[in-house]
Every structure is written in C-alpha cells, then in structure tokens.
Amino acid sequence: MPLLRDIPEQELSDLLDEARRLWETGQCCPTRCGVTRRWGAAPDREPPCGGSSTGIKVASFAVHNGEEPPVSGWNGAGNIFFSGCNMHCLFCQNWPISHDNNGRLHTAEEFAVEVKKLLAKKVHNLNLTTADHYLYPVFKALAGMRGEIAVPISYNCSGYFAEEALAVVLRFCDIFLYDVKYLDPALAARYSRAPGYVDAMTRGLEILRAARIPWGEDDLGILQRGLIIRHLVIPGAVENSLKALDLLAAYRDRGMIFKLSLMSQYFPAYRATEHPDISRRITRDEYDPIVARMEELDLDGWTQDLDAHGGA
Ligand code: SF4
Numbered sequence: 001m002p003l004l005r006d007i008p009e010q011e012l013s014d015l016l017d018e019a020r021r022l023w024e025t026g027q028c029c030p031t032r033c034g035v036t037r038r039w040g041a042a043p044d045r046e047p048p049c050g051g052s053s054t055g056i057k058v059a060s061f062a063v064h065n066g067e068e069p070p071v072s073g074w075n076g077a078g079n080i081f082f083s084g085c086n087m088h089c090l091f092c093q094n095w096p097i098s099h100d101n102n103g104r105l106h107t108a109e110e111f112a113v114e115v116k117k118l119l120a121k122k123v124h125n126l127n128l129t130t131a132d133h134y135l136y137p138v139f140k141a142l143a144g145m146r147g148e149i150a151v152p153i154s155y156n157c158s159g160y161f162a163e164e165a166l167a168v169v170l171r172f173c174d175i176f177l178y179d180v181k182y183l184d185p186a187l188a189a190r191y192s193r194a195p196g197y198v199d200a201m202t203r204g205l206e207i208l209r210a211a212r213i214p215w216g217e218d219d220l221g222i223l224q225r226g227l228i229i230r231h232l233v234i235p236g237a238v239e240n241s242l243k244a245l246d247l248l249a250a251y252r253d254r255g256m257i258f259k260l261s262l263m264s265q266y267f268p269a270y271r272a273t274e275h276p277d278i279s280r281r282i283t284r285d286e287y288d289p290i291v292a293r294m295e296e297l298d299l300d301g302w303t304q305d306l307d308a309h310g311g312a
Pocket residue numbers: 026027028029030031032033034035047048049050051086132133
C-alpha cells in the first residue's frame with residue numbers, strides 16, 4: 001500500500017508542521033539560507049536555490065521512461081521537474097531548469113490538477129525531481145489529494161539535505177533516488193556551490209541506513225518501496241568514483257538496503273566547457289575500472305552502456 005495514504009492523520013499533520021517550519025525558515029537544505037517566507041507571500045529575500053513562495057514552480061509534468069527499469073516500468077514514471085536547485089553544479093545537464101529557473105508558477109490547485117493528469121496516464125509513481133526547496137507546499141498539496149494517489153511517491157534528489165528535512169521526506173515518500181556525487185570535498189567545491197556537500201551527503205546516508213528502507217517490487221516488477229543510489233561518473237575523477245563505491249559497499253555491509261545506478265551519461269553542459277578537466281565525456285579507460293570495482297564489490301544495480309552515451 002502506498003505510504004502516504006496510510007499515514008495516520010495526526011502524524012501527517014505533524015509532518016506537515018515540521019515541513020512548514022523548515023521551509024518557512026530556510027532550513028530545508030544544508031545551505032540553511034535562513035530566508036523567511038510564508039506560502040502566498042513574498043520572502044524577505046530571494047533564496048539562492050530559486051524557490052518561490054507565491055507558487056510551485058514546475059518546468060514540466062512528464063511521463064518519463066528514462067529512469068531505472070523498476071521505476072519507469074512500461075508506463076513510465078510520473079516525473080515532476082521542479083524549477084531551481086540548491087546544488088548549482090556547473091555541469092548541470094538541466095541547467096535551463098536548475099540554474100535559469102525556467103518553469104511556470106502553479107497555485108496548489110493548479111499543481112493538483114497537473115498531478116491528476118499524470119495519474120490518469122497510469123504512471124507507476126509520482127517522481128518528485130529536485131523538490132527540496134518546495135518541501136512544504138508540495139507535501140501539503142499531495143496530502144490534500146492523498147486519497148487519489150494510488151501509486152508510490154518517489155523523491156529524486158541530489159543528496160544535499162538538511163537532516164530534519166530528510167526525516168520528513170523519509171516518512172512521506174516511498175522511493176528514494178539519492179545521488180552520491182562527490183566523496184572529494186575539493187571536487188564538490190570546484191564543481192558545485194553546495195557548502196559541506198560531502199558531510200551532508202554522508203550524514204544522509206547514515207540516516208537512510210538507519211531507516212532500513214526495504215526493497216519492494218510488485219508482482220510485475222514495479223518498485224513500490226526502496227532506495228536507489230545514483231552515482232554519475234565525471235571526467236578526471238576516477239578516484240572519486242572508486243571511493244564512492246567503496247563507501248556504498250561499506251554501508252551495504254552495515255545493513256543499508258539499496259541498488260546502485262552507475263551512470264556514464266556525463267556530457268559537458270552549461271559552464272563545463274570553461275573547465276578543461278570536465279569539458280569532455282568520460283573515457284573507457286576511466287569507466288571500465290569503475291564498473292569492475294562495482295562488480296568486485298558485488299554491488300547490486302545497473303550500469304549505463306558507455307557506448308550509448310558517446311564515451312571515447
Ligand atoms: S532549499 Fe533553498 S530555501 Fe531551503 S535552505 Fe536551501 S537554499 Fe534555502
């Protein structure tokens with residue numbers, strides 16, 4: 001059964017209160033920008049992530065077939081791509097949405113209408129993509145229509161969470177798509193503007209491990225509950241990837257239940273071309289040892305075919 005429908009009224013009310021507290025005080029991600037806002041009113045200043053408080057800004061509501069097989073299935077995931085982002089990665093492939101904040105503001109009612117249209121397309125889940133900066137208004141809108149949501153809610157994020165926000169998300173959502181981008185703080189500082197990324201991401205892993213999210217597919221292999229960790233291999237950073245896999249194997253050995261999605265799809269988007277180290281795709285000499293390490297560590301999951309993504 002989908003978790004949201006099962007949450008007792010009082011617990012849901014407490015969760016929304018906590019989401020609102022974090023969101024209204026700018027404490028929803030480790031940036032902790034401290035922006036003060038209320039739903040429907042302008043904030044005291046613009047938050048660095050681009051989040052709005054006068055509407056939920058969404059770039060697209062789309063059936064998406066490119067997620068991992070048990071997430072996309074055959075009908076597709078019901079992706080909701082939120083505008084803005086708190087990571088500011090300079091190689092972002094979705095930069096018009098994340099950096100330029102393109103999208104349309106939706107009232108809570110308009111948002112619910114679009115969600116219902118997605119559900120009518122028989123998507124296998126609602127896949128909230130980069131929703132951290134809309135934590136409260138989105139959860140409030142979904143809670144208001146929970147009786148109509150018969151699919152799991154998936155939370156697709158960069159792994160850059162405030163711990164209290166992750167606790168709310170963990171209770172509210174069924175599926176977690178959690179990025180492990182950097183193990184090297186120097187890379188995080190060079191390529192993203194997310195202070196303390198490595199510490200925040202590993203604290204998040206610890207919370208996810210303690211939560212022991214079970215892996216559950218339905219009879220047809222569609223994911224209902226579970227954790228997928230994603231790692232994008234970036235050029236010139238083999239050691240970063242090997243360290244990430246070693247860390248994840250250690251978490252697996254300490255009881256964290258997940259599948260790993262190793263991604264080779266990097267291409268130099270946005271401002272990556274200004275940085276020689278990352279102004280190219282990854283090579284086979286970089287990717288093969290990482291895939292080999294994943295096999296050696298017996299990490300369950302998926303790899304992308306390098307040839308399909310134009311690696312050299
Ligand atoms: S997600 Fe945005 S509003 Fe929330 S703390 Fe981070 S930067 Fe501030």
